[in-house]
Amino acid sequence: MKKLIAILTIAAILGSSATFARDATVNNKKVMEAFKKEFVGASDVSWYTTADKYVAKFTIKSSKVTAHFDREGNLLATSRYITDSDLPLNVITRLMKKFPDQKIHNVVEYESEGATTYVITLESDTHWTVLKAASSGGLSTLKKLRKA
Template identity: 70%
Template sequence: MKKMIAILTLVTAFVTSAFALDETINNKKVLDAFKEEFAKAKDVSWYTTTDKYVAKFTLNARKVTAHYDREGVLLATSRYIDDAELPLNVITRLMKKYPDQKINNIVEYEADGLTTYVVTLESETHWTVLKAESNGNITRLKKLQKA
């Protein structure tokens, strides 16, 4: 759980431009690991921090983000997915618990062998942001009123 919160914090930091864009990274271990794992990646952009490398790219028409340490170890990935790609127990619980809301977007996070999903639902009056685990557990993170 703490690791997932750390990953979500890292992704939030990425969204707020805490990383410096570095189109040409000089770490062979990271580049080799990336090329081996994501050989068919397109439109790759690299971002760096003092101790991590982040690649944003497109793979099979999906936006993907991969986080590496300086040794080339893949720490975490995130990607946008469709509702059809959610585990069956997650989608059925969402439909049962939030029948009046539609899925706006889903981001799948993988770290430390665990997969979680951040799902944004939309109703006429608000958005609901949820964290769903592969086992079907769902936690509400935020509820935002529409203006």
């Protein structure tokens, strides 16, 4: 679980930061082979590197996807924006029960180590609520922000 949280944190940092080097091509054959094998049909690929990871941002089947690879070409995690209708039924049901006065603003699906986690931003008239949901339906609140 700690590893998943660390990967999700890294994914959030990588997704929101422009301080990483951006490469037009990747000079790591293992990473490129793994990417081409895993994401056949990907387009508009942009690569970013950190000291120990490669990050690809691309489009596949009309979805914007981010994939994280280690230097050995192992896929560590993926993330993509999805719609609320793509959430598992048990997650939707739990959201409706616990937060009936809020609507879903956006959903990011994270996959790492065979586990799928969702970060869901809910909106009400007065605040935003950011939740983490497991595919099993478990919910935990990450942040609650007041609207200005």
